[in-house]
Amino acid sequence: MKKEVKIGIFTVAILAVLYWGINFLKGKDLFNRSMTYYAYYDNVSGIQLSSPIIVRGISVGAVTGIKFRPDLNNSVEVRFDVKSSYRLPDNSVVRLFTNGIMGGKALEVELGDSPNYLPDGATVRSESETSFLELAGSELDYFKQKVNQLISSLDMTLTSVNKLLTDNSGAIAGTLEGLRKGAEAFGAKGEEMKGIIDDIGEVTGALAANSGRIEATLANLESVSGTLAEADLAQTVARLNTALDELDATLAAVNSTEGSAGLLINDRALYDSLARASANLASLLEDLQNNPKRYVHFSLFGGNKNK
Numbered sequence: 001m002k003k004e005v006k007i008g009i010f011t012v013a014i015l016a017v018l019y020w021g022i023n024f025l026k027g028k029d030l031f032n033r034s035m036t037y038y039a040y041y042d043n044v045s046g047i048q049l050s051s052p053i054i055v056r057g058i059s060v061g062a063v064t065g066i067k068f069r070p071d072l073n074n075s076v077e078v079r080f081d082v083k084s085s086y087r088l089p090d091n092s093v094v095r096l097f098t099n100g101i102m103g104g105k106a107l108e109v110e111l112g113d114s115p116n117y118l119p120d121g122a123t124v125r126s127e128s129e130t131s132f133l134e135l136a137g138s139e140l141d142y143f144k145q146k147v148n149q150l151i152s153s154l155d156m157t158l159t160s161v162n163k164l165l166t167d168n169s170g171a172i173a174g175t176l177e178g179l180r181k182g183a184e185a186f187g188a189k190g191e192e193m194k195g196i197i198d199d200i201g202e203v204t205g206a207l208a209a210n211s212g213r214i215e216a217t218l219a220n221l222e223s224v225s226g227t228l229a230e231a232d233l234a235q236t237v238a239r240l241n242t243a244l245d246e247l248d249a250t251l252a253a254v255n256s257t258e259g260s261a262g263l264l265i266n267d268r269a270l271y272d273s274l275a276r277a278s279a280n281l282a283s284l285l286e287d288l289q290n291n292p293k294r295y296v297h298f299s300l301f302g303g304n305k306n307k
Contacts, residue, residue: 034082037081044076049062050063054108062081092125
């Protein structure tokens with residue numbers, strides 16, 4: 001074999017390997033027949049050429065093209081190949097999801113249950129799944145906004161407090177001076193307060209020392225209350241009611257004109273007679289005091305019978 005032929009064969013082999021390698025990096029399998037499909041998304045951040053196509057956890061193909069389509073509402077066209085041995089029902093869904101914690105994207109095919117299959121070059125219904133990092137990022141943006149609002153509110157509050165302190169600095173200084181004087185007065189009265197506390201301590205000690213007597217007094221009070229509780233109060237009340245009834249009867253008899261007591265109190269003539277008799281008796285006693293000789297005569301040696 002001539003040298004030129006060997007160089008030609010080697011060059012063709014190198015080109016074949018290079019072609020196969022490039023297609024392999026693109027996700028194409030030259031030894032297996034594939035079917036091409038299309039899906040459209042608003043945002044394919046993270047998707048790149050050769051990103052895997054997953055069916056139930058198995059890689060069945062790869063992304064072979066990404067194209068921006070201004071003519072289709074500014075959507076992004078994703079072309080991907082799937083091995084022909086994996087037929088896709090026409091109600092299947094291609095979902096864009098995060099493949100791994102590093103934020104890499106992949107396409108997952110959720111197989112439908114239709115008996116009809118998509119032909120080569122068909123468009124598959126697409127969906128996007130919000131990743132944990134995207135969700136966390138949106139939550140962080142929300143909290144960042146709330147923190148900014150909180151900081152603004154705190155800044156306004158501190159500004160208001162500073163203005164209030166500035167405007168009322170004199171009053172605040174006076175209040176502090178009053179507190180200082182109050183503290184000094186409190187310190188000056190410390191001895192008196194100590195004496196009061198000592199007196200309270202002595203009273204407490206005295207109560208503790210006489211706790212036995214206090215307990216005895218309480219026991220006596222309990223005994224007296226028990227005696228009162230056991231006493232026949234009903235009988236005593238009945239006797240008291242009887243005595244009150246008798247007193248009412250006596251007062252009724254006195255107020256009536258029957259009986260000597262009633263006549264003595266209610267008879268006007270008898271009252272006037274007693275009044276006149278009392279006046280005459282008073283006059284007699286007065287005359288007896290003024291002229292005793294008129295009524296009594298004394299004679300040591302006998303006297304005249306006419307006298």
